[in-house]
Amino acid sequence: xxxxxxxxxxxxxxxxxxxxxxxxxxxxxxxxxxxxxxxxxxxxxxxxxxxxxxxxxxxxxxxxxxxxxxxxxxxxxxxxxxxxxxxxxxxxxxxxxxxxxxxxxxxxxxxxxxxxxxxxxxxxxxxxxxxxxxxxxxxxxxxxxxxxxxxxxxxxxxxxxxxxxxxxxxxxxxxxxxxxxxxx
Numbered sequence: 001x002x003x004x005x006x007x008x009x010x011x012x013x014x015x016x017x018x019x020x021x022x023x024x025x026x027x028x029x030x031x032x033x034x035x036x037x038x039x040x041x042x043x044x045x046x047x048x049x050x051x052x053x054x055x056x057x058x059x060x061x062x063x064x065x066x067x068x069x070x071x072x073x074x075x076x077x078x079x080x081x082x083x084x085x086x087x088x089x090x091x092x093x094x095x096x097x098x099x100x101x102x103x104x105x106x107x108x109x110x111x112x113x114x115x116x117x118x119x120x121x122x123x124x125x126x127x128x129x130x131x132x133x134x135x136x137x138x139x140x141x142x143x144x145x146x147x148x149x150x151x152x153x154x155x156x157x158x159x160x161x162x163x164x165x166x167x168x169x170x171x172x173x174x175x176x177x178x179x180x181x182x183x184x
Contacts, residue, residue, distance in 0.1 A: 013183075017137055020131065027127045038066060040077045041087040049073055049087070052104070057109040064090040066113070087157040 041049075046067060049055050052074050059066040069085045076082075095103075100110050144153075156177060163173040 020135055020138075022129050023127075023134075027131060030123070030127065037084065038086040038088040039075045039082045039084040040068065041067075041075050041089055042077070043089055045075060045077075046087065046089045050106070050108070053106070053107050055103075055106075057111065058103060059111045059113045060094060061113050064088055064092045065095075089140045157181045 013125045026101065034099070041048050045064065046055075049069060052073075053067045054071060055067050057068045059068075065088070067087050067089070072085050074081055074083050075087060087169065105111055150158075158169065159173060159176055162168045163170075166178075
């Protein structure tokens with residue numbers, strides 16, 4: 001492999017690695033933007049918010065209560081503190097009539113809804129699988145290239161042998177060895 005081929009292969013690998021890294025970063029950002037703005041809260045936290053008058057609406061679904069707050073509030077759900085305007089209290093069933101009428105008297109709008117569908121969570125899965133597939137394809141191509149042309153370690157051994165035999169100058173040996181080390 002001559003110098004031009006080495007530089008071309010190194011450039012392609014670097015561009016591919018950068019493209020893959022940017023793709024993964026874009027996927028993480030997209031998943032964060034597509035994620036639900038609701039923060040999980042406990043029933044006690046919900047009751048505290050309700051008593052403070054922070055709850056504007058409660059949507060009662062089979063899987064829990066989805067509450068929209070009048071103002072941003074701090075919620076500590078065990079995974080960290082979040083400032084949010086939407087909370088979900090999972091695992092809560094239908095509240096009794098007295099509780100709902102108490103909420104309504106306090107000015108809370110109460111609605112019954114079907115469970116909201118996940119917001120495009122499958123898109124992130126497809127992106128991650130696609131990028132993983134692309135990375136595996138690149139790995140397979142590298143394996144095939146090394147099978148045909150030999151591995152960088154084999155090229156380095158050949159280069160050392162040529163240097164010891166005097167067929168390669170010290171400068172050329174250093175330059176080519178550095179390129180091969182970068183490939184390993």
